Amino acid sequence: MPQAVRFDKYGDVDVLEVREVPAPQPAADEVLVRVRATGINPGENAIRIGALHERWPATFPSGQGSDLAGVVARIGSAVRAWSVGDEVIGWVDTRASQAELVAVPAGNLVPRDPGMPWQVGGALFVAGTTAHANVRAVRAGPGDTIVVAGAAGGVGSLTVQLLRHAGATVIGLASEPNHAWLRDHGVVAVTYGDGVLDRIRAAIPQGVDAFVDNFGDGYVELALELGVAKDRINTIIDFAAAARTGVKNEGMQGSANADVLAELAKLVAAGDLDVPIAATYPLVEVRAAYRDLMNRHTHGKIVLLP
Numbered sequence: 001m002p003q004a005v006r007f008d009k010y011g012d013v014d015v016l017e018v019r020e021v022p023a024p025q026p027a028a029d030e031v032l033v034r035v036r037a038t039g040i041n042p043g044e045n046a047i048r049i050g051a052l053h054e055r056w057p058a059t060f061p062s063g064q065g066s067d068l069a070g071v072v073a074r075i076g077s078a079v080r081a082w083s084v085g086d087e088v089i090g091w092v093d094t095r096a097s098q099a100e101l102v103a104v105p106a107g108n109l110v111p112r113d114p115g116m117p118w119q120v121g122g123a124l125f126v127a128g129t130t131a132h133a134n135v136r137a138v139r140a141g142p143g144d145t146i147v148v149a150g151a152a153g154g155v156g157s158l159t160v161q162l163l164r165h166a167g168a169t170v171i172g173l174a175s176e177p178n179h180a181w182l183r184d185h186g187v188v189a190v191t192y193g194d195g196v197l198d199r200i201r202a203a204i205p206q207g208v209d210a211f212v213d214n215f216g217d218g219y220v221e222l223a224l225e226l227g228v229a230k231d232r233i234n235t236i237i238d239f240a241a242a243a244r245t246g247v248k249n250e251g252m253q254g255s256a257n258a259d260v261l262a263e264l265a266k267l268v269a270a271g272d273l274d275v276p277i278a279a280t281y282p283l284v285e286v287r288a289a290y291r292d293l294m295n296r297h298t299h300g301k302i303v304l305l306p
Contacts, residue, residue: 003306004099005064005286010050013287013294016064024096024103031082032074033090033104035306037122037280038097039067040289041154042237047095058095064286065097065304068104069112069121079106087112089121089265090258098286100306110262113269120268120275123154123301125256128264128275130236131158132255135166137234137248138210142167145204147223150214151187152178154301155236157276159212160187165272171204173215178299185274197225213238215296220247276300 001020009015026032044064046052072086082088090109096102112121134155140146140163148163150156151172163170164186172187173196179189190199200208211223213235220241223233233247242249267273278298281289283306293302 002100003283004096004101005283006061007048007064008061010048010053010058012049013290015048016287016290018284018286021099023101026074026076026103028076028078029107030076030103030105031072031079031088031109033068033070033088033102033109034073035068035070035097035100035102035122037069037118038065038099038304038306039123039126039154040064040098040286040293040302040304041066041126042293043126044095045290045294063094063096063098065095065099066091066093067122067125068092068097068102069118069124070102073101076106081106082109087114089116089124090261091125091256098283098304098306100283107258110258110265113265116265116268117277119277119280119301119303119305121265123275123277123303124264124268125261126252127154127158127301128273129255129257129260130155130252131162132260132264133250133252134159134212134214134234134236135162136254137250138212138232140166140168140210144168144209145171145206146210146212147171147173147200147208147226147228148187148212148214149173149192149219149222151182151189152276152299153214153296154278154298156212156214157181157300158273159214161185161273163212165267168210169204171200171208173200173219175297181276181299197222200226216241220245223247278302280305282306
């Protein structure tokens, strides 16, 4: 029997188990994918501990995961776009991708370019479409100066690149070990922490037009102190600050589709979008992978390899 990640109650990483489960049966409009790589994301951690119960409650036993890359193993009776053996990247909305086999709606998949590493394909959907939504939310364009908090993380590292593609000058807040990567990607690197307001003003004395918060922990207030208009501040994580101040908290929803995923995949294949992989873990080490993620100091994405 295939293996999959499961948990039976809210809790820390110790509630996660890798179990043998019955093989999923694809519906008429689905394909069965043998997963080669599946990314992990902070939102999954928040769901598992119950922090998002009011917004996205879990039903038990619950699986985990959205992102995936793999090979089509079976097709549903109504599927015409895919064949057994096709290499694909995509996502599910069923919290099920952290598994050896997963049933995926045929419309949630795009072809994997042969040059794209499996771990990159498996990490692209959630972080990539969230980064795409960040760019849209702050209306980034040529001539803008935009600060990105959490600039070297899974979402941040893609956000800064997409902002640069949009023509913006980008200030990336990150720890010093990540500054070289940011500079190599055309980003002005600034160390976060005490005194960051003064460091931003010194780096960009002409002022800031927009602010993207991928980290929380007071960055909405920092953006307002920099004089950024509320409708050009987007936080993907600090829902309380957004409700309190009226800034945006647009997530991936408006960008979470196959067209955007295909666009991102083309950028990756062309060498125009770098998806840093911080670490990979076998599926059975899912607890270690999430402990790594929870340290909040990874550069890029962490990926499970079933």
